[in-house]
Amino acid sequence: MNIGRVTTMAVAISAVISLSLMLRASRHQRSVVLVLLFGAWVLSPFAGLVWAHLSSKQWLPFARAVLYGLTLAVVFTCPVIYADVAFGRTTLKMGFVFLVVPFVCLLIIGLLVCTGLLSSRKASRVVDGSR
Numbered sequence: 114m115n116i117g118r119v120t121t122m123a124v125a126i127s128a129v130i131s132l133s134l135m136l137r138a139s140r141h142q143r144s145v146v147l148v149l150l151f152g153a154w155v156l157s158p159f160a161g162l163v164w165a166h167l168s169s170k171q172w173l174p175f176a177r178a179v180l181y182g183l184t185l186a187v188v189f190t191c192p193v194i195y196a197d198v199a200f201g202r203t204t205l206k207m208g209f210v211f212l213v214v215p216f217v218c219l220l221i222i223g224l225l226v227c228t229g230l231l232s233s234r235k236a237s238r239v240v241d242g243s244r
Contacts, residue, residue: 116181117166120166120181120184121163121166123184123185123188124159124162124163124184124187124188125159126188127159127187127188127189127191127192128156128159130192130195131155131156131159131191131192131195132152132155132156134192134195134196134198134199135151135152135155135195135199135211136148136152137199137200138195138198138199138207138211139151139207151211154211154212154215155195155211155215157215157219158187158191158214158215158218158219158222159187161218161219161222161223162183162184162187162222164226165180165222165225165226165229166180166184168226168229168230169229171233172229172230172232172233173229173232173233175232176225176228176229176232176233177229179225179229180225180229183221183222183225187218187222191214191218194210194214195210195211195214198210198211
């Protein structure tokens with residue numbers, strides 16, 4: 114099986130689990146708009162990972178390997194953190210967790226994408242012989 118397909122399936126499954134846990138945690142929330150906004154925010158790191166994988170075709174192998182490692186970290190870590198909140202096993206505020214975890218994930222994904230793009234440009238310039 115292709116690693117891209119496995120990665121995409123893992124990201125999709127983790128996104129569904131994370132959204133389900135967010136909905137469980139927000140089951141007493143009366144504002145539908147707030148739940149929709151939080152849902153989009155919780156799903157945004159997974160969309161960012163898919164976008165990063167689609168744009169990583171020209172990256173150096175090391176940068177792609179780091180992306181796969183980051184994908185594994187997000188796919189397994191986010192649902193665990195969200196489960197702790199949804200099932201009341203943490204003293205952290207629910208809103209705080211569902212705001213900060215996606216933000217940190219997106220920040221790391223963004224830094225990795227910038228690094229991957231810069232490394233691919235440098236590599237292409239070296240291959241072309243120009244500086």
